[in-house]
Amino acid sequence: RDHILNINVGILGHVDSGKTSLVKSLSTHLSTAALDKNPQSQQRGITLDLGFSAFTLPMPTHLATPETSEFSLIQFTLVDCPGHASLIRTIIGGAQIIDMILLVIDANKGIQTQTAECIVIGEITTDSLIIVLNKIDCIPEEERSAKIEKVTKRIRKIFAVTKFANAPIISTAAAVGGEKVASIGAMVHNSSSKGGSAVSTKLGSYGIDELVELIKNTVKVPQRDISAPFYYAIDHCFPIKGHGTVLTGTVLSGSVGVNSVIEIPDLQLQRKVKSLQMFRKNVKAAKQGDRVGICVTNLDAKMIERSIAASPGSVTLLANALCLVKKVRFFKFPCRTNTKFHISIGHTTITANVVFFGLRELSEARKDPSNPPSSSSSSSSSSSAQATEADSDSDSDEFRLPKGSSQPSSAQPSSASSYRQSSLNAAYHRGFPSQAGFPFEQ
Numbered sequence: 001r002d003h004i005l006n007i008n009v010g011i012l013g014h015v016d017s018g019k020t021s022l023v024k025s026l027s028t029h030l031s032t033a034a035l036d037k038n039p040q041s042q043q044r045g046i047t048l049d050l051g052f053s054a055f056t057l058p059m060p061t062h063l064a065t066p067e068t069s070e071f072s073l074i075q076f077t078l079v080d081c082p083g084h085a086s087l088i089r090t091i092i093g094g095a096q097i098i099d100m101i102l103l104v105i106d107a108n109k110g111i112q113t114q115t116a117e118c119i120v121i122g123e124i125t126t127d128s129l130i131i132v133l134n135k136i137d138c139i140p141e142e143e144r145s146a147k148i149e150k151v152t153k154r155i156r157k158i159f160a161v162t163k164f165a166n167a168p169i170i171s172t173a174a175a176v177g178g179e180k181v182a183s184i185g186a187m188v189h190n191s192s193s194k195g196g197s198a199v200s201t202k203l204g205s206y207g208i209d210e211l212v213e214l215i216k217n218t219v220k221v222p223q224r225d226i227s228a229p230f231y232y233a234i235d236h237c238f239p240i241k242g243h244g245t246v247l248t249g250t251v252l253s254g255s256v257g258v259n260s261v262i263e264i265p266d267l268q269l270q271r272k273v274k275s276l277q278m279f280r281k282n283v284k285a286a287k288q289g290d291r292v293g294i295c296v297t298n299l300d301a302k303m304i305e306r307s308i309a310a311s312p313g314s315v316t317l318l319a320n321a322l323c324l325v326k327k328v329r330f331f332k333f334p335c336r337t338n339t340k341f342h343i344s345i346g347h348t349t350i351t352a353n354v355v356f357f358g359l360r361e362l363s364e365a366r367k368d369p370s371n372p373p374s375s376s377s378s379s380s381s382s383s384s385a386q387a388t389e390a391d392s393d394s395d396s397d398e399f400r401l402p403k404g405s406s407q408p409s410s411a412q413p414s415s416a417s418s419y420r421q422s423s424l425n426a427a428y429h430r431g432f433p434s435q436a437g438f439p440f441e442q
Helices: 019-026 039-044 085-095 113-125 141-159 208-218 359-367 375-383 415-430
Strands: 004-013 051-058 073-080 100-106 129-134 169-171 231-240 244-253 255-257 261-264 269-278 281-283 285-287 291-296 307-310 339-345 348-354
Touching (some): 004 019, 004 113, 019 051, 019 100, 019 129, 019 208, 051 208, 100 113, 100 208, 129 208, 141 169, 169 208, 269 285
Parallel strands (some): 004 100, 100 129, 129 169
Antiparallel strands (some): 051 073, 231 244, 231 307, 244 291, 261 307, 269 281, 269 291, 339 348
């Protein structure tokens, strides 16, 4: 499989917008966790966990470069994310592994609450997004064109102030007449087709071939660093009798091969890789961007649900972290120092006590990056550091230490280092679109 370039495509959107039906219409290869195999998902009729499937195409001509000359096929791994509000942490975990997004919107309902959350996640994680107007078959045919045009204009207005202002919009019906009617049709696979498994749409769907063509023409080759330490996001874990324990997930950096030694930092355990599989096919190695199953021995599968694996010694556990943050535009409350927040990194979410600081330096650097803050300004903001409550309506802007504690001397940066950090922060924040007039703030 060395000749296959893998692209991870996140399928995001509000609950019941037809995401899983769309995945069914696109997929030709299914993983062990695909299409709502979870019994609770089937019982409740909604996606509760991440699902993975794929389809393969010949390498697009516009991607033919010396860097991609080794690849003859391109595989799109579809990451089917839940849409329910209570499962936002699962969505965040899925978003960390994607290269591009299909944002699925119900053409009858337009932008909904979780659609907005998906836009925020998309702005953080990727530069490539396609808007899929699904369920157009539910609109009477005589009203369809006018309705689609109206919804499209509304979507364009909302997206105009995001980084996806020019995102392509395509209309589809992944399951004409609903899932039960469409399921009567059969998925046709043409494995003998030149270039690998061809994509054939499920009978009763509409616009799927056009969507596949749009994805192929839109995709860009992501940057991969296979020389970095191995880092792997585990999303499922299960035992196979007579073989060992299988970890399934996505390689986020570096590479791994058979007989490599990997570490699970949460458990402080190291294990040798017994075998590797990609979509049920044995492989000898996997690199950044690949979805792969890793089989190891002498590991209790019950000890892992969501976790990471990495090169031994490359990941350490932290009690404290210094982070550059930007407030999500939809969050209406002030971000106050010494408040507990949920912190999500990959598939892990914890609660943490947060201290905000540095707003003054950020503001000065953003106004004039070429003019460093004065020594007095840096010293002043260090001794009573202004909380980074950017874009909030907080009544209290000053950060004060809890009673009985003192400001550590190490928190007194030099003017040069303060300016250097402020300039980096300013450059980071300028990468985000302006928040003025965003429709969701009304």
